[in-house]
Amino acid sequence: MTGLSLRKWAARAVVALLGALLLIPNTVTAQAAPTPAASSIAVLMQSYNADNGRIDANGWWTAAVSLSSVMTYEQATGDRSYDYAISGAFAKNSNFTNDYIDDTGWWALVWLQAYDLTGNTNYLNMAKTTTNYMHNYWDSACGGGVYWSTAKQYKASIANELFLAATAGLHNRIAGDTTYGGWATSEWNWFKNSGLINGNLVRDGINVSGCSFSTANYSYNQGVILQGLVEQSRATGDTSLLTTAKSIATAAVARFNKNGVLYDGCEPNCTGDGSAFKGIFARYLRALATATKSTEYDGFLATTANSILANDTNSAGQQGNSFVGPFALWTPSTQTAAAEVLVAALGLTTTPPPSTTGVLRGQESSRCVDVPNATQNNGTQVALWDCNGGGNQSWTADSSGRLTVYGTKCLDVRSAGTADGTPVQIYDCNGTGAQQWSVRTDGTVVNTGSGKCLDATGHGTANNTLLEIWSCNSGANQKWNRT
Numbered sequence: 275m276t277g278l279s280l281r282k283w284a285a286r287a288v289v290a291l292l293g294a295l296l297l298i299p300n301t302v303t304a305q306a307a308p309t310p311a312a313s314s315i316a317v318l319m320q321s322y323n324a325d326n327g328r329i330d331a332n333g334w335w336t337a338a339v340s341l342s343s344v345m346t347y348e349q350a351t352g353d354r355s356y357d358y359a360i361s362g363a364f365a366k367n368s369n370f371t372n373d374y375i376d377d378t379g380w381w382a383l384v385w386l387q388a389y390d391l392t393g394n395t396n397y398l399n400m401a402k403t404t405t406n407y408m409h410n411y412w413d414s415a416c417g418g419g420v421y422w423s424t425a426k427q428y429k430a431s432i433a434n435e436l437f438l439a440a441t442a443g444l445h446n447r448i449a450g451d452t453t454y455g456g457w458a459t460s461e462w463n464w465f466k467n468s469g470l471i472n473g474n475l476v477r478d479g480i481n482v483s484g485c486s487f488s489t490a491n492y493s494y495n496q497g498v499i500l501q502g503l504v505e506q507s508r509a510t511g512d513t514s515l516l517t518t519a520k521s522i523a524t525a526a527v528a529r530f531n532k533n534g535v536l537y538d539g540c541e542p543n544c545t546g547d548g549s550a551f552k553g554i555f556a557r558y559l560r561a562l563a564t565a566t567k568s569t570e571y572d573g574f575l576a577t578t579a580n581s582i583l584a585n586d587t588n589s590a591g592q593q594g595n596s597f598v599g600p601f602a603l604w605t606p607s608t609q610t611a612a613a614e615v616l617v618a619a620l621g622l623t624t625t626p627p628p629s630t631t632g633v634l635r636g637q638e639s640s641r642c643v644d645v646p647n648a649t650q651n652n653g654t655q656v657a658l659w660d661c662n663g664g665g666n667q668s669w670t671a672d673s674s675g676r677l678t679v680y681g682t683k684c685l686d687v688r689s690a691g692t693a694d695g696t697p698v699q700i701y702d703c704n705g706t707g708a709q710q711w712s713v714r715t716d717g718t719v720v721n722t723g724s725g726k727c728l729d730a731t732g733h734g735t736a737n738n739t740l741l742e743i744w745s746c747n748s749g750a751n752q753k754w755n756r757t
Contacts, residue, residue, distance in 0.1 A: 309584055311620050312612040315347045315356070317591045321606040322359055327366030329359060330606040334403060335667065336550050337363075338380035340610045346354060346557060347389045347617045349725040352718060352746030360388050360397075361661045367532040371407040373424045378404050379436025383501075384731055386443045389746055390725060393694035397448065405440040407432070409457060416485040418464035423623035431470050431495045437461050438502035442509045447692060454511055462506055466518075474525035484721075492548075493538050496526035498554035500562040507565070508690070508707065508723075516566050523562055526555065526607025527574050534577040535598050536615065543617065544595045545603060546658065546725075552597070560618035564722055567675060579619035582612050631660055631670040632757060634677075634728075637717060638750035639735035642667045643728075645700055646738070651678055653688070658739040676703060684709040690722040695731075698741045717753035718746060727752040 308316070318340060323331035329340040341363055344356050363384070370381035376591035385401035388394065411421045420437050422430035438461045445455035469487065470477050476495040478488040503519040506512070530536055540548040545747065563571050577632070578597055585599025593612035593680060595603040634643040636658060644659035645666040659669060669685070670678045679684040680701060688710040698721075703709060709725025714720060719728040721743055729744035730751040745751060 282441050282570075298335060300441050305696045309351075309620065310615075311347060311613065311616040312351070312353065312580070313591050314593060314609065315344060317593075318344070318606060318609045318613055319356060319359070319509065321609070322362075324362060325366070327359075327362035327364070330610075333607065335374070335377040335380045336547070336607045337611070338384045339550055340379075340606060342380075342717075343393055343553070343557065343614050345384075347478070347613070348391060349387075349746070350617055350620050350747050352658060352716075352727065352752075354745070354747055357392070360392065360426050364388075364397065370404050375408050375411050375420050375422060375424075376430060376434075376436055378757050379409055379433060379440060382408065383436065383443070386440065386447065388403050390692050393745070398425050398444075399495065401440065401444060405444060405454070408437050408440065411596055412457075414436075414480050415649065416480050417468060417499075418460065418469065419480070419590040420461075421482075422479060427482055427749060429478055431465075431476050431496060432479075432492075434461060434465055434470075435495065435498035435502050436475075439466065442502065442505035445509045446505060446690070449689070458506055458509060462515075467540065471522070474521045475529060491529065491537075491539075492551055493526065493530045494551040494554040496522055496530070499559040500544065500558040504561055504565045516562070519562050520566065520568070520570070523559055523571065527559075527571060528648070530555065531574070532598055534574065534615040535581045536574070537567065537596070537598060541596045541598070542602065544608075545605075547607075548609055549603070550607040552623050553614035556611075556618050557614040566755060567710075575615065578579045578615050582615060586612065630756065631668060633667050633755075634669055635661060635755045635757070636730055636735070636751065637753035637755060638733065639730060639739070641737065641739075643669065643741065643754070645679060650683060650699075650700070652683075652701045655688075655699045656685070656741045657737075658734065658741070659737050669712050671711070675712065677709075677711045677713075678703060685711060685723050687724060690723060691743070692726070694722070694726070694742075696726075696743050698728060698743060713754075713756070718748075719752075719754050722745065728754065 319723050322329045322379055330337040332598050341359055348354055372378045382401050385397045386398040419429040419434050422428040422433050426571040438458055441454045441458035445451045475491045478490045478501055500519045500523055503515045507515040530599035536552050538552045559571055584594055586597050586601050588601045592604045593609050594601040595608045615689035639658050641658040642661040643656055646657055646667040647653055683700040684703040686699050687708040688699050710720055710722040712720045724743055727746040729736045729740055729742050731740050733751045
Protein backbone atom coordinates (compact mmCIF):
# COMPACT_ATOMS: atom_id res chain seq x y z
CA MET A 275 0.00 0.00 0.00
CA THR A 276 1.37 3.43 -0.89
CA GLY A 277 1.74 6.14 1.69
CA LEU A 278 -1.02 8.10 -0.03
CA SER A 279 -3.53 5.24 -0.01
CA LEU A 280 -2.69 4.43 3.62
CA ARG A 281 -3.40 8.03 4.56
CA LYS A 282 -6.72 7.85 2.73
CA TRP A 283 -7.67 4.62 4.55
CA ALA A 284 -6.61 6.10 7.86
CA ALA A 285 -8.65 9.22 7.23
CA ARG A 286 -11.75 7.13 6.58
CA ALA A 287 -11.09 5.09 9.72
CA VAL A 288 -10.56 8.22 11.82
CA VAL A 289 -13.84 9.64 10.56
CA ALA A 290 -15.58 6.42 11.60
CA LEU A 291 -13.92 6.57 15.00
CA LEU A 292 -14.80 10.21 15.58
CA GLY A 293 -18.39 9.48 14.57
CA ALA A 294 -18.52 6.97 17.40
CA LEU A 295 -16.89 9.38 19.82
CA LEU A 296 -19.33 12.17 19.10
CA LEU A 297 -22.32 9.82 19.04
CA ILE A 298 -23.33 11.19 15.63
CA PRO A 299 -26.37 9.29 14.28
CA ASN A 300 -25.19 6.83 11.63
CA THR A 301 -26.10 7.17 8.01
CA VAL A 302 -26.86 4.05 5.99
CA THR A 303 -23.30 4.11 4.65
CA ALA A 304 -21.79 4.51 8.12
CA GLN A 305 -23.83 1.60 9.46
CA ALA A 306 -22.40 -0.66 6.74
CA ALA A 307 -18.79 0.24 7.51
CA PRO A 308 -17.06 -1.53 10.40
CA THR A 309 -15.55 0.63 13.11
CA PRO A 310 -11.76 0.60 13.51
CA ALA A 311 -12.29 -1.46 16.67
CA ALA A 312 -14.39 -4.05 14.85
CA SER A 313 -11.85 -4.27 12.04
CA SER A 314 -8.96 -4.71 14.46
CA ILE A 315 -10.77 -7.45 16.38
CA ALA A 316 -11.64 -9.23 13.13
CA VAL A 317 -7.95 -9.29 12.16
CA LEU A 318 -7.03 -10.56 15.62
CA MET A 319 -9.54 -13.40 15.34
CA GLN A 320 -7.72 -14.67 12.26
CA SER A 321 -5.20 -15.97 14.81
CA TYR A 322 -7.79 -18.15 16.56
CA ASN A 323 -6.74 -21.81 16.63
CA ALA A 324 -9.71 -24.15 16.92
CA ASP A 325 -7.44 -27.06 17.83
CA ASN A 326 -6.38 -25.57 21.16
CA GLY A 327 -9.13 -22.96 21.58
CA ARG A 328 -6.69 -20.08 21.85
CA ILE A 329 -6.45 -16.88 19.85
CA ASP A 330 -2.67 -16.80 20.17
CA ALA A 331 -1.71 -20.42 19.64
CA ASN A 332 1.88 -19.86 20.72
CA GLY A 333 1.04 -17.91 23.83
CA TRP A 334 -0.52 -18.79 27.16
CA TRP A 335 -1.04 -15.69 29.26
CA THR A 336 -1.13 -13.57 26.11
CA ALA A 337 -3.89 -15.83 24.79
CA ALA A 338 -5.86 -14.98 27.93
CA VAL A 339 -5.30 -11.26 27.34
CA SER A 340 -6.43 -11.61 23.72
CA LEU A 341 -9.62 -13.41 24.72
CA SER A 342 -10.34 -10.83 27.41
CA SER A 343 -9.87 -8.07 24.84
CA VAL A 344 -12.35 -9.73 22.50
CA MET A 345 -14.87 -10.03 25.33
CA THR A 346 -14.38 -6.34 26.20
CA TYR A 347 -15.22 -5.55 22.57
CA GLU A 348 -18.35 -7.71 22.83
CA GLN A 349 -19.40 -5.98 26.04
CA ALA A 350 -18.83 -2.54 24.53
CA THR A 351 -20.73 -3.19 21.30
CA GLY A 352 -23.17 -6.06 21.85
CA ASP A 353 -21.54 -7.91 18.93
CA ARG A 354 -21.51 -11.54 20.10
CA SER A 355 -19.92 -12.94 16.94
CA TYR A 356 -16.92 -14.29 18.80
CA ASP A 357 -18.54 -16.19 21.66
CA TYR A 358 -17.15 -19.38 20.13
CA ALA A 359 -13.70 -18.30 21.35
CA ILE A 360 -14.94 -18.33 24.95
CA SER A 361 -16.47 -21.81 24.79
CA GLY A 362 -13.56 -23.04 22.67
CA ALA A 363 -10.94 -21.99 25.21
CA PHE A 364 -12.90 -23.61 28.02
CA ALA A 365 -13.48 -26.86 26.14
CA LYS A 366 -9.95 -27.32 24.83
CA ASN A 367 -8.02 -26.41 28.00
CA SER A 368 -9.01 -28.20 31.18
CA ASN A 369 -6.33 -26.73 33.47
CA PHE A 370 -5.77 -22.98 33.66
CA THR A 371 -3.22 -23.01 36.50
CA ASN A 372 0.46 -22.56 35.82
CA ASP A 373 3.90 -22.53 37.43
CA TYR A 374 3.68 -18.75 37.05
CA ILE A 375 1.06 -17.32 39.37
CA ASP A 376 0.46 -14.29 37.18
CA ASP A 377 -0.27 -16.51 34.17
CA THR A 378 -2.94 -18.21 36.27
CA GLY A 379 -4.30 -14.80 37.28
CA TRP A 380 -4.89 -13.72 33.69
CA TRP A 381 -7.11 -16.74 33.19
CA ALA A 382 -8.93 -16.04 36.46
CA LEU A 383 -9.94 -12.65 35.06
CA VAL A 384 -10.93 -14.25 31.75
CA TRP A 385 -13.42 -16.56 33.45
CA LEU A 386 -14.84 -13.78 35.62
CA GLN A 387 -15.44 -11.75 32.47
CA ALA A 388 -16.87 -14.75 30.62
CA TYR A 389 -19.32 -15.25 33.47
CA ASP A 390 -20.34 -11.60 33.26
CA LEU A 391 -20.91 -11.93 29.53
CA THR A 392 -22.72 -15.28 29.46
CA GLY A 393 -24.01 -16.02 32.96
CA ASN A 394 -22.49 -19.51 32.69
CA THR A 395 -21.64 -20.61 36.25
CA ASN A 396 -19.03 -23.07 34.96
CA TYR A 397 -16.94 -20.03 34.13
CA LEU A 398 -17.46 -18.55 37.59
CA ASN A 399 -16.38 -21.86 39.13
CA MET A 400 -13.22 -21.85 37.02
CA ALA A 401 -12.48 -18.33 38.23
CA LYS A 402 -12.76 -19.67 41.78
CA THR A 403 -10.46 -22.62 41.01
CA THR A 404 -7.73 -20.45 39.50
CA THR A 405 -7.95 -17.83 42.26
CA ASN A 406 -7.80 -20.51 44.97
CA TYR A 407 -4.64 -21.83 43.31
CA MET A 408 -3.11 -18.35 43.44
CA HIS A 409 -3.91 -18.09 47.14
CA ASN A 410 -1.89 -21.24 47.77
CA TYR A 411 1.18 -19.11 47.01
CA TRP A 412 0.49 -16.39 49.57
CA ASP A 413 2.70 -16.30 52.65
CA SER A 414 4.17 -13.86 55.16
CA ALA A 415 7.56 -13.42 53.49
CA CYS A 416 8.22 -9.67 53.08
CA GLY A 417 4.98 -9.04 54.94
CA GLY A 418 2.60 -10.91 52.63
CA GLY A 419 1.61 -11.17 48.99
CA VAL A 420 1.57 -13.97 46.43
CA TYR A 421 4.66 -15.19 44.64
CA TRP A 422 5.40 -14.69 40.97
CA SER A 423 6.07 -18.40 40.49
CA THR A 424 6.10 -21.70 42.30
CA ALA A 425 9.87 -21.20 42.80
CA LYS A 426 8.98 -18.67 45.53
CA GLN A 427 11.86 -16.30 44.90
CA TYR A 428 10.00 -13.15 43.81
CA LYS A 429 6.75 -11.35 44.65
CA ALA A 430 5.83 -9.63 41.41
CA SER A 431 3.43 -6.71 41.39
CA ILE A 432 1.57 -8.16 38.42
CA ALA A 433 0.72 -11.39 40.25
CA ASN A 434 -0.57 -9.44 43.25
CA GLU A 435 -2.55 -6.96 41.14
CA LEU A 436 -4.25 -9.85 39.35
CA PHE A 437 -4.96 -11.51 42.70
CA LEU A 438 -6.59 -8.30 43.96
CA ALA A 439 -8.74 -7.98 40.85
CA ALA A 440 -9.73 -11.66 40.94
CA THR A 441 -10.56 -11.84 44.65
CA ALA A 442 -12.47 -8.55 44.78
CA GLY A 443 -14.16 -9.52 41.52
CA LEU A 444 -15.31 -12.84 42.92
CA HIS A 445 -16.58 -11.14 46.06
CA ASN A 446 -18.64 -8.80 43.90
CA ARG A 447 -20.23 -11.71 42.05
CA ILE A 448 -20.91 -14.19 44.88
CA ALA A 449 -23.76 -13.29 47.17
CA GLY A 450 -22.81 -13.46 50.84
CA ASP A 451 -19.11 -14.07 50.17
CA THR A 452 -16.63 -13.35 52.94
CA THR A 453 -13.66 -15.51 51.86
CA TYR A 454 -12.66 -13.74 48.66
CA GLY A 455 -13.50 -10.34 50.10
CA GLY A 456 -11.18 -11.07 53.02
CA TRP A 457 -8.39 -12.15 50.70
CA ALA A 458 -8.84 -8.99 48.63
CA THR A 459 -8.64 -6.76 51.69
CA SER A 460 -5.49 -8.53 52.90
CA GLU A 461 -3.96 -8.15 49.44
CA TRP A 462 -4.62 -4.43 49.20
CA ASN A 463 -3.51 -3.75 52.77
CA TRP A 464 -0.22 -5.46 52.02
CA PHE A 465 0.26 -3.94 48.57
CA LYS A 466 -0.36 -0.32 49.59
CA ASN A 467 2.07 -0.61 52.52
CA SER A 468 4.73 -2.67 50.73
CA GLY A 469 6.53 0.18 48.99
CA LEU A 470 5.60 -1.17 45.57
CA ILE A 471 3.82 2.10 44.79
CA ASN A 472 6.47 4.79 44.60
CA GLY A 473 5.82 8.26 43.23
CA ASN A 474 2.38 7.08 42.08
CA LEU A 475 3.97 4.46 39.82
CA VAL A 476 4.03 0.72 40.53
CA ARG A 477 7.39 -0.98 40.76
CA ASP A 478 7.82 -4.42 39.24
CA GLY A 479 8.21 -6.46 42.43
CA ILE A 480 10.09 -7.57 45.52
CA ASN A 481 13.02 -9.99 45.66
CA VAL A 482 12.23 -12.24 48.62
CA SER A 483 15.91 -12.54 49.52
CA GLY A 484 16.43 -9.32 51.47
CA CYS A 485 12.99 -7.99 50.47
CA SER A 486 14.63 -5.61 48.00
CA PHE A 487 12.74 -3.92 45.15
CA SER A 488 12.99 -4.43 41.44
CA THR A 489 12.33 -0.81 40.54
CA ALA A 490 11.47 -1.07 36.84
CA ASN A 491 8.12 0.46 35.84
CA TYR A 492 6.13 -1.45 33.21
CA SER A 493 2.95 -0.08 31.68
CA TYR A 494 0.84 -3.14 32.39
CA ASN A 495 1.63 -2.86 36.12
CA GLN A 496 0.06 0.59 36.02
CA GLY A 497 -3.03 -0.87 34.32
CA VAL A 498 -4.02 -4.01 36.21
CA ILE A 499 -3.89 -2.18 39.54
CA LEU A 500 -6.61 0.14 38.19
CA GLN A 501 -8.93 -2.81 37.61
CA GLY A 502 -8.11 -4.21 41.04
CA LEU A 503 -8.93 -0.91 42.73
CA VAL A 504 -12.17 -0.49 40.77
CA GLU A 505 -13.31 -3.95 41.91
CA GLN A 506 -12.16 -3.36 45.51
CA SER A 507 -13.90 0.00 45.67
CA ARG A 508 -17.09 -1.65 44.49
CA ALA A 509 -16.62 -4.43 47.03
CA THR A 510 -16.05 -2.13 50.00
CA GLY A 511 -17.74 1.13 49.04
CA ASP A 512 -14.44 2.93 49.67
CA THR A 513 -14.27 5.65 46.99
CA SER A 514 -10.80 6.73 48.15
CA LEU A 515 -9.51 3.68 46.27
CA LEU A 516 -10.65 5.30 43.04
CA THR A 517 -8.74 8.44 43.99
CA THR A 518 -5.63 6.30 44.45
CA ALA A 519 -6.26 4.66 41.09
CA LYS A 520 -6.58 8.03 39.35
CA SER A 521 -3.28 9.18 40.85
CA ILE A 522 -1.56 6.10 39.41
CA ALA A 523 -3.32 6.48 36.04
CA THR A 524 -2.36 10.15 35.71
CA ALA A 525 1.27 9.44 36.57
CA ALA A 526 1.35 6.56 34.08
CA VAL A 527 -0.15 8.64 31.26
CA ALA A 528 2.63 11.18 31.82
CA ARG A 529 5.31 8.46 31.93
CA PHE A 530 4.23 6.26 29.02
CA ASN A 531 3.66 9.00 26.49
CA LYS A 532 5.29 10.23 23.30
CA ASN A 533 3.71 13.35 21.84
CA GLY A 534 0.37 12.40 23.34
CA VAL A 535 0.50 8.74 22.18
CA LEU A 536 0.81 5.72 24.48
CA TYR A 537 4.43 4.61 24.23
CA ASP A 538 6.32 1.92 26.12
CA GLY A 539 9.92 1.84 27.25
CA CYS A 540 10.86 -1.09 24.99
CA GLU A 541 9.85 0.70 21.79
CA PRO A 542 10.61 0.57 18.94
CA ASN A 543 11.78 -2.98 19.56
CA CYS A 544 9.07 -4.45 21.81
CA THR A 545 8.89 -8.20 21.34
CA GLY A 546 7.63 -11.15 23.36
CA ASP A 547 5.69 -10.33 26.52
CA GLY A 548 6.50 -6.63 26.31
CA SER A 549 4.49 -6.16 23.15
CA ALA A 550 1.30 -6.85 25.12
CA PHE A 551 1.87 -4.44 27.99
CA LYS A 552 0.59 -1.07 26.82
CA GLY A 553 -2.71 -2.36 25.46
CA ILE A 554 -3.49 -3.78 28.90
CA PHE A 555 -2.89 -0.35 30.39
CA ALA A 556 -5.26 1.28 27.87
CA ARG A 557 -8.04 -1.22 28.55
CA TYR A 558 -8.00 -0.74 32.28
CA LEU A 559 -7.52 3.03 31.96
CA ARG A 560 -10.87 3.04 30.15
CA ALA A 561 -12.38 0.84 32.90
CA LEU A 562 -11.27 3.37 35.52
CA ALA A 563 -12.58 6.31 33.50
CA THR A 564 -15.93 4.57 33.16
CA ALA A 565 -16.11 3.76 36.86
CA THR A 566 -15.31 7.35 37.84
CA LYS A 567 -17.24 9.01 34.98
CA SER A 568 -14.01 10.84 34.13
CA THR A 569 -13.12 12.43 30.78
CA GLU A 570 -9.58 13.17 31.95
CA TYR A 571 -8.00 10.50 29.74
CA ASP A 572 -10.20 10.90 26.65
CA GLY A 573 -7.74 13.02 24.71
CA PHE A 574 -4.88 10.60 25.40
CA LEU A 575 -6.90 7.59 24.24
CA ALA A 576 -8.25 9.39 21.16
CA THR A 577 -4.81 10.63 20.10
CA THR A 578 -3.39 7.13 20.55
CA ALA A 579 -6.21 5.55 18.56
CA ASN A 580 -5.77 8.00 15.72
CA SER A 581 -2.02 7.38 15.64
CA ILE A 582 -2.58 3.61 15.42
CA LEU A 583 -4.81 4.10 12.39
CA ALA A 584 -2.51 6.60 10.69
CA ASN A 585 0.93 5.22 11.54
CA ASP A 586 0.75 1.61 12.76
CA THR A 587 -1.64 -0.18 10.41
CA ASN A 588 -0.71 -2.01 7.21
CA SER A 589 -2.79 -2.73 4.13
CA ALA A 590 -4.13 -5.99 5.67
CA GLY A 591 -5.39 -4.16 8.76
CA GLN A 592 -2.63 -5.58 10.96
CA GLN A 593 -1.27 -3.34 13.70
CA GLY A 594 2.34 -3.49 14.85
CA ASN A 595 4.36 -3.04 17.99
CA SER A 596 4.57 0.76 18.19
CA PHE A 597 1.51 3.00 18.18
CA VAL A 598 3.60 5.95 16.98
CA GLY A 599 4.74 3.86 14.00
CA PRO A 600 6.07 2.79 11.69
CA PHE A 601 4.34 -0.58 11.34
CA ALA A 602 6.70 -3.40 12.37
CA LEU A 603 7.07 -6.66 14.31
CA TRP A 604 3.45 -7.79 14.03
CA THR A 605 2.20 -10.60 16.30
CA PRO A 606 -1.22 -11.47 17.73
CA SER A 607 -0.10 -9.64 20.87
CA THR A 608 0.60 -6.40 19.00
CA GLN A 609 -2.81 -6.71 17.32
CA THR A 610 -4.45 -7.27 20.71
CA ALA A 611 -2.74 -4.21 22.17
CA ALA A 612 -3.94 -1.97 19.35
CA ALA A 613 -7.44 -3.43 19.49
CA GLU A 614 -7.62 -2.65 23.21
CA VAL A 615 -6.99 1.02 22.49
CA LEU A 616 -9.52 1.15 19.65
CA VAL A 617 -12.16 -0.53 21.82
CA ALA A 618 -11.38 1.91 24.65
CA ALA A 619 -11.89 4.76 22.19
CA LEU A 620 -15.43 3.57 21.49
CA GLY A 621 -16.43 4.76 24.95
CA LEU A 622 -15.31 8.35 24.51
CA THR A 623 -17.61 11.36 24.45
CA THR A 624 -16.56 14.97 24.06
CA THR A 625 -19.15 16.52 26.39
CA PRO A 626 -21.74 15.09 28.77
CA PRO A 627 -25.15 14.79 27.09
CA PRO A 628 -27.81 17.22 28.25
CA SER A 629 -30.56 15.99 30.54
CA THR A 630 -33.53 14.63 28.61
CA THR A 631 -36.91 13.47 29.87
CA GLY A 632 -39.28 11.06 28.19
CA VAL A 633 -40.51 7.50 28.02
CA LEU A 634 -38.52 4.38 27.27
CA ARG A 635 -40.70 2.66 24.68
CA GLY A 636 -39.85 -0.91 23.70
CA GLN A 637 -39.26 -1.32 19.98
CA GLU A 638 -40.56 -4.89 20.09
CA SER A 639 -43.55 -4.34 22.37
CA SER A 640 -44.45 -0.66 21.77
CA ARG A 641 -45.04 -0.55 25.55
CA CYS A 642 -43.27 1.70 28.04
CA VAL A 643 -40.95 1.08 30.97
CA ASP A 644 -43.35 1.50 33.89
CA VAL A 645 -43.21 1.49 37.69
CA PRO A 646 -46.16 -0.81 38.52
CA ASN A 647 -49.08 0.89 40.26
CA ALA A 648 -47.07 4.14 40.35
CA THR A 649 -45.48 2.97 43.60
CA GLN A 650 -42.41 4.73 44.96
CA ASN A 651 -41.26 1.81 47.09
CA ASN A 652 -37.59 0.85 46.87
CA GLY A 653 -37.09 -2.55 45.23
CA THR A 654 -40.12 -2.37 42.92
CA GLN A 655 -39.19 -4.21 39.72
CA VAL A 656 -40.04 -2.21 36.59
CA ALA A 657 -42.16 -3.74 33.84
CA LEU A 658 -43.77 -3.06 30.47
CA TRP A 659 -47.15 -1.30 30.36
CA ASP A 660 -49.26 0.54 27.81
CA CYS A 661 -47.79 4.01 27.37
CA ASN A 662 -50.10 6.47 29.16
CA GLY A 663 -48.11 9.62 29.90
CA GLY A 664 -47.97 8.93 33.64
CA GLY A 665 -45.19 10.19 35.88
CA ASN A 666 -44.27 6.57 36.59
CA GLN A 667 -43.26 6.27 32.91
CA SER A 668 -41.30 9.52 32.69
CA TRP A 669 -37.55 8.88 32.85
CA THR A 670 -34.90 11.60 32.99
CA ALA A 671 -31.45 10.76 31.62
CA ASP A 672 -28.99 13.20 33.20
CA SER A 673 -25.34 14.05 32.63
CA SER A 674 -24.25 11.86 35.54
CA GLY A 675 -25.51 8.72 33.77
CA ARG A 676 -28.64 8.18 35.89
CA LEU A 677 -32.18 7.41 34.74
CA THR A 678 -34.51 8.91 37.33
CA VAL A 679 -38.25 8.76 37.92
CA TYR A 680 -40.27 10.93 40.34
CA GLY A 681 -37.13 13.08 40.67
CA THR A 682 -35.62 11.03 43.51
CA LYS A 683 -35.71 7.36 42.42
CA CYS A 684 -33.16 5.79 40.08
CA LEU A 685 -33.34 2.87 37.70
CA ASP A 686 -31.24 0.32 39.57
CA VAL A 687 -29.85 -3.21 39.11
CA ARG A 688 -30.89 -5.20 42.17
CA SER A 689 -28.00 -5.80 44.61
CA ALA A 690 -25.56 -4.46 41.99
CA GLY A 691 -25.85 -7.83 40.25
CA THR A 692 -24.01 -8.60 37.03
CA ALA A 693 -25.55 -11.95 36.04
CA ASP A 694 -28.04 -12.35 33.21
CA GLY A 695 -31.58 -12.13 34.54
CA THR A 696 -30.84 -9.79 37.46
CA PRO A 697 -34.01 -7.70 38.04
CA VAL A 698 -34.11 -3.99 37.28
CA GLN A 699 -35.93 -1.93 39.90
CA ILE A 700 -36.31 1.57 41.32
CA TYR A 701 -34.27 2.61 44.33
CA ASP A 702 -33.14 5.78 46.09
CA CYS A 703 -30.38 7.35 43.99
CA ASN A 704 -26.99 6.54 45.52
CA GLY A 705 -24.36 7.06 42.81
CA THR A 706 -23.33 3.40 42.47
CA GLY A 707 -22.56 1.59 39.22
CA ALA A 708 -25.85 -0.28 39.58
CA GLN A 709 -27.56 3.03 38.73
CA GLN A 710 -25.33 4.11 35.84
CA TRP A 711 -26.87 3.80 32.36
CA SER A 712 -25.81 4.69 28.85
CA VAL A 713 -28.69 5.44 26.47
CA ARG A 714 -27.05 4.60 23.15
CA THR A 715 -27.84 5.67 19.62
CA ASP A 716 -28.56 2.07 18.57
CA GLY A 717 -31.52 2.00 20.99
CA THR A 718 -29.89 -0.09 23.71
CA VAL A 719 -29.82 1.08 27.32
CA VAL A 720 -26.66 -0.32 28.90
CA ASN A 721 -25.96 -0.57 32.61
CA THR A 722 -22.32 0.49 32.76
CA GLY A 723 -21.77 -1.22 36.11
CA SER A 724 -22.43 -4.65 34.60
CA GLY A 725 -21.95 -3.99 30.89
CA LYS A 726 -25.38 -5.52 30.22
CA CYS A 727 -28.52 -4.29 28.49
CA LEU A 728 -32.00 -3.43 29.76
CA ASP A 729 -34.04 -6.39 28.53
CA ALA A 730 -37.71 -7.40 28.40
CA THR A 731 -37.75 -10.90 29.89
CA GLY A 732 -38.10 -13.67 27.34
CA HIS A 733 -39.01 -11.25 24.53
CA GLY A 734 -42.28 -10.65 26.36
CA THR A 735 -44.49 -7.92 24.95
CA ALA A 736 -47.53 -8.08 27.26
CA ASN A 737 -48.38 -5.72 30.07
CA ASN A 738 -46.54 -6.63 33.28
CA THR A 739 -43.58 -8.22 31.45
CA LEU A 740 -40.76 -7.73 33.94
CA LEU A 741 -37.49 -6.08 32.99
CA GLU A 742 -33.97 -7.30 33.79
CA ILE A 743 -30.40 -7.00 32.59
CA TRP A 744 -29.09 -9.43 30.01
CA SER A 745 -25.99 -9.73 27.86
CA CYS A 746 -26.35 -7.30 24.98
CA ASN A 747 -27.35 -9.27 21.87
CA SER A 748 -28.98 -6.69 19.55
CA GLY A 749 -32.40 -8.27 20.18
CA ALA A 750 -35.51 -6.19 19.59
CA ASN A 751 -36.43 -6.68 23.26
CA GLN A 752 -33.29 -4.69 24.13
CA LYS A 753 -34.08 -1.69 21.94
CA TRP A 754 -35.89 1.38 23.31
CA ASN A 755 -37.13 4.69 21.94
CA ARG A 756 -37.30 7.93 23.91
CA THR A 757 -40.55 9.08 22.29
